[in-house]
Amino acid sequence: MTERRLNAATLATLPPDIQRPNYDRAATKIGIVHLGLGAFHRAHQAVYVDDVLAHDPDWAICGVSLNSLDVRDALAPQDGLYTLALLGEQPTLRVIGAIREVFAAREERERVLGRMSDVDVRLVTLTVTEKGYCLSGGELDFDHPDIAHDLANPRTPVSAIGYLVEGLRRRKAQRLPPYTVLSCDNLPDNGGKLRRAVVAYAQRLDHDLACWIAENGAFPRSMVDSITPATDDALRERVCDALGCVDAWPVQREAYTQWVVEDAFCNGRPPLERAGVTMSDDIAGYDRAKLRLLNAPHSALAYLGSLMGIETVAQAMGTPVLAAFVERLMHDAIVPNVAAPRGFDAPRYVDAILERFRNPAIQHRLSQIAWDGSQKIPVRLLGTIADALAAGRPIGRLCLPIAGWLHFVRRQARNGVALSDPMNDVLSQVGRRTTGDATHDVDAFLAIDAVFAPLSADARFVAAMRSAYAALGDGSPDAVGAALL
Structure with missing residues (x-):
């Protein structure tokens, strides 16, 4: 040298x-x-x-x-x-x-x-x-x-x-x-x-x-x-x-x-x-757009991709069923619920994010993005869901990544793997008590007020979460892939 x-x-x-x-x-x-x-x-x-x-x-x-x-x-x-x-x-x-x-x-x-x-x-x-x-x-x-x-x-x-x-x-x-x-x-x-x-x-x-x-x-x-x-x-x-x-x-x-x-x-x-x-x-507007249009899909890839055995963001975007779901999630479910700053082109921003996600030169590990879900889920996804409910828009697609997180927590807890999360003790305790029944499991998780209140009191959200959780079945790769379709 x-x-x-x-x-x-x-x-x-x-x-x-x-x-x-x-x-x-x-x-x-x-x-x-x-x-x-x-x-x-x-x-x-x-x-x-x-x-x-x-x-x-x-x-x-x-x-x-x-x-x-x-x-x-x-x-x-x-x-x-x-x-x-x-x-x-x-x-x-x-x-x-x-x-x-x-x-x-x-x-x-x-x-x-x-x-x-x-x-x-x-x-x-x-x-x-x-x-x-x-x-x-x-x-x-x-x-x-x-x-x-x-x-x-x-x-x-x-x-x-x-x-x-x-x-x-x-x-x-x-x-x-x-x-x-x-x-x-x-x-x-x-x-x-x-x-x-x-x-x-x-x-x-x-x-x-x-x-x-x-x-x-x-x-x-x-x-x-x-x-x-x-x-x-x-x-x-x-x-x-x-x-x-x-x-x-x-x-x-x-x-x-x-x-x-x-x-x-x-x-x-x-x-x-x-x-x-x-x-x-309007820096707050740009922060909000980033949290909802960039960070929320990142979390969706992290939890759903991890359940499917995928290791990186680029690999997740190379999985057609997951890539197609994330694109629909961004364009159809998140963009309509983002109050964008003046002059902000949301569809163009989404397209730029999708291109970034596909970059094979960036080895961004899903396991790292999955850290601290209890802190990230409320600001990345629950705010969008609250706005969608207030506007009378559907929330089923938005609930699927959150249901993916619950299945991820359940899998880690039942395998005895600690979460990289400040609420590891509470989440793991609930995860170990899950039975696979959507109503039982979702209700147990939604009782964690530090994450889900006040949305957990909304019957529409509870019903959508039970449906999304059930759609993911046992959380296996085949069940997740079928749910994404």
């Missing part, structure tokens, strides 16, 4: 079929600090910013890894450069240049805070996962160890919230305007939750600072979407062979990507729309 390393010096020597930045990196300025320098950010938002820099050089990224040293140690010797592999029938490789600086906060706290209080930085973005916000019940958890530490030591923070507030405090002291804080994590009302957490934390430290943030800051909501498989040695080897040099940490994702951002910034913003970002005032 070659010892040459991807970096600014070797960039010009790459083979001509490798895409590379089409702007002068040396002429760019760091205008964004990103907290949480994981694979998703580098495969998603940083790629959009790479496109933005061709139009406006003021928005290069300083990437900050809050906990790990690994990303900095991999990318700093590469001048922030790394390779993106787009997975499809004809995979393509592209070197991304948007990240000009890489810090590991554990060892470089002052450099991070210094950059956050730089006048040129006008936007701070985050992908720290939901747990990185230190929330409980949607509000800041003051008992969280990281928050307790930061309140006691506000000048040396360890949490994302602590860094945001200390950076803003320094800007206020320097009479600089605040930066916009943009959450790019997949949690409902991400900007609203983040605003409340930041202001609540600041209030514990300094009332005037909290008021300044509340009055002058901005926390737009956003929605992101793209499947990003983990980097593995096979990807590293493939990239090295193609580039003729070593990339310590390439990333990969499907070709499809979506980023929807609320246009509510306080200190200027990148021309994101020129890079394909959708600017909208």
